[in-house]
Amino acid sequence: MKRIDALRAIHDDLADCAVVTIMGAVAAELQSLGHRPNHFYLQHAMGLASSLGLGIALSRPDLDVVVIDGDGSLLMNLGGLTTLARYQPSNLVHIVFDNESLLSVGGFPTATSTGSDLAGIAAAAGVPRTGTVRSVEDFAGAFRAARAARMLSTIVAKVDAVGPSAFVTDLGLLENRYQFARHLRRPSA
Ligand SMILES: Cc1ncc(C[n+]2csc(CCOP(=O)(O)OP(=O)(O)O)c2C)c(N)n1
Numbered sequence: 001m002k003r004i005d006a007l008r009a010i011h012d013d014l015a016d017c018a019v020v021t022i023m024g025a026v027a028a029e030l031q032s033l034g035h036r037p038n039h040f041y042l043q044h045a046m047g048l049a050s051s052l053g054l055g056i057a058l059s060r061p062d063l064d065v066v067v068i069d070g071d072g073s074l075l076m077n078l079g080g081l082t083t084l085a086r087y088q089p090s091n092l093v094h095i096v097f098d099n100e101s102l103l104s105v106g107g108f109p110t111a112t113s114t115g116s117d118l119a120g121i122a123a124a125a126g127v128p129r130t131g132t133v134r135s136v137e138d139f140a141g142a143f144r145a146a147r148a149a150r151m152l153s154t155i156v157a158k159v160d161a162v163g164p165s166a167f168v169t170d171l172g173l174l175e176n177r178y179q180f181a182r183h184l185r186r187p188s189a
Pocket of ligand 1: 022023024025026043044045046069070071072073074099101102103104105110
């Protein structure tokens with residue numbers, strides 16, 4: 001499965017969520033499908049997308065929070081899984097696009113390329129709902145089921161190591177940060 005096709009399949013569903021992504025290729029792909037003020041593309045702080053999402057989920061239980069992570073980013077901070085599991089926000093869906101690669105910085109292989117099982121690691125950390133999907137149809141189904149379950153979920157989506165070659169957009173980090181914060185403060189958001 002291509003990650004952009006998986007993103008396209010849930011793009012409409014994301015409209016009423018708070019969405020936090022890692023930096024690089026996946027952020028560029030989501031923006032290319034249509035940026036919204038409820039998207040925050042976390043730059044620089046590799047491995048901390050789930051931590052930011054956790055804070056939003058705990059402080060805004062009325063909102064559904066979707067974290068879009070990568071295998072390299074998650075492997076950089078596996079403790080994020082244990083913290084998610086410890087607080088168990090029922091309004092957070094954690095997606096990990098596992099392309100077995102640090103695609104955004106040249107495609108170096110990660111530990112999942114030699115068998116590390118991120119869904120298994122998430123389950124062992126205590127995340128109550130975990131699974132691995134390999135098709136767009138299964139991914140979209142797993143995402144919708146996770147939201148409906150109202151239970152912390154980690155969905156590992158195995159994807160091809162392909163993506164955009166340029167990650168520069170006209171949306172700066174600060175502009176995105178203020179826009180996202182304003183969006184979260186709106187009474188109806
Ligand atoms: C602490 C830190 N180390 C390294 C980087 C450089 N860096 C940016 S994106 C990235 C790769 C992310 O890999 P992954 O999460 O698997 O996502 P992919 O690029 O494959 O979509 C790296 C190493 C960084 N931003 N921060």
